[in-house]
Amino acid sequence: MKIGVPKEVKAQEYRVALTPAVVKELCQQGHELFIEKNAGSAIGYDDELYRQAGATIVEQAAELWASVQLLVKVKEPQPQEYAFLREDLILFAYLHLAAEPELSRALVDSKVTAIAFETVRDSFGKLPLLAPMSEIAGRMSIQAAAHCLEKSQGGSGLLLGGVPGVAPAKVVVIGGGVVGINAARMAMGLGADVYILDKSLERLRELDALYGPALKTLYASEQNVLELLPSADVVVGAVLIPGAAAPKLLSRAMLAELASGSVLVDVAIDQGGCFETSRATTHAEPTYVIDGVVHYCVANIPGAVARTSSQALTNALFPYVRHLADSALKALEADNNFAEGLSAHKGSLISGDFAELFELPALPLQQLLKH
Known part of the structure; x- marks a missing residue:
């Protein structure tokens, strides 16, 4: 699968979703990794480290978003990134939609498949990507x-x-x-x-x-x-x-x-x-x-210690990114706990109070998966 990691554009956000070590493992497993130029340079992960790991460095954000099937980022898409959302893209990031009505509308309008780190659960019912x-x-x-x-x-x-x-x-x-x-x-x-x-x-x-x-x-x-x-x-x-x-x-x-x-x-x-x-x-x-x-x-409190945060996040993310890269949405169908992270798909949000509050179309999780 083609996997992209953009440079974060939120103010004072220096984290990067995947470190070179994890990128190397994904490349060794046959996936193609595309990293936006300078995505991790602020915290010591320069472009050359990503090249050595097997990734392709992409100059422009628009080019990166357009060339991948799975996009993994830290913070929710910012308004200047909404235009990059599209129906055949899987977005995997922190979303926090209850506080983001405009982002929720952008996800619905674009029909992107969006999976939120913060609601993925493990077999113990805990939140391994938020922890x-x-x-x-x-x-x-x-x-x-x-x-x-x-x-x-x-x-x-x-x-x-x-x-x-x-x-x-x-x-x-x-x-x-x-x-x-x-x-x-x-x-x-x-x-x-x-x-x-x-x-x-x-x-x-x-x-x-x-x-x-x-x-x-x-x-x-x-x-x-x-x-x-x-x-x-x-x-x-x-x-x-x-x-x-x-x-x-x-x-x-x-x-x-x-x-x-x-x-x-x-x-x-x-x-x-x-x-x-x-x-x-x-x-x-x-x-x-x-x-x-x-x-x-x-x-984004953890953004103040962006290197520590990036390392901690990528350690937790790796098995989930690998699962998505190997199986796409079948990864969610096979794992109900992972499926808890699904927030939007083909123009609908998962049912929730905020979806009703924002007057946006919503479906229960199982219907959303089949939609």
Whole structure:
């Protein structure tokens, strides 16, 4: 199969979907790889490395998209890329359609087959292609929060871990999944006073057994959240509903409970954000302040550590790309868990609340596969 990897065009996005090592393996298995010029050069994967791996370097994005059957990229297509979508193309990328009405319409209009990394499941029901970026985003959320707490960044002037004789900052993590536990682990490692909230008692028991009193677990009721906010220095929103918009955890009114200079980090911003006051930001301008509270809502947090992120992502992607390259859409028909990633096909979206909200045609997954 002809497989393409474009250069990402989203602002401050330096990740690349496939590293030269994986490209080499795919080429050795008989597939043709086409890499857009300078796709990985910003993170040390120059064109010559891809040539040595067996790939063909393509000068222009339009030429690349037009010449392949399977296009693998990191972030969702940007508006300038919509014209490249076509009916006989398989697009494999992070899509986050619940927060992207215009992209959803572009997928429907082009009749492209689009498979979303973030909704592919494994045999355990987990999200193997989202997990590596969630791990990184969770860890980066605390790194970012520690920076935002600095007075020069608009924060309260606290050192996250404190020093002997001075109390550490209090970090509240809402959501005990992959993002949440990685945020909590990083915060604990830096010496912060850490609380984690989740609605699953089973998950809270697991976390308590793993970390004991170093990590305080609470049920994610509104009352518990409200009781923590006045003393919280950092709040990390780490909730996920696969394929759907993130629920709003904090209202604008609840911001009044937070002290001036405290920090909100919304890791769910790709799915619309989990705070009412959230709006997507970029690495160039990552924060803004509302009612004295610093908001960090970067929509591609792992892009800040693009080399690590690319390596982690490509490790997870390889077996799925190989399966698609070997079998095309039969790969989805043979694997119901992989098929969970199918988001659009031949002019219809998979059924979902956002499809109805956007007034776009939608079909159940099994009908979409047969469509």
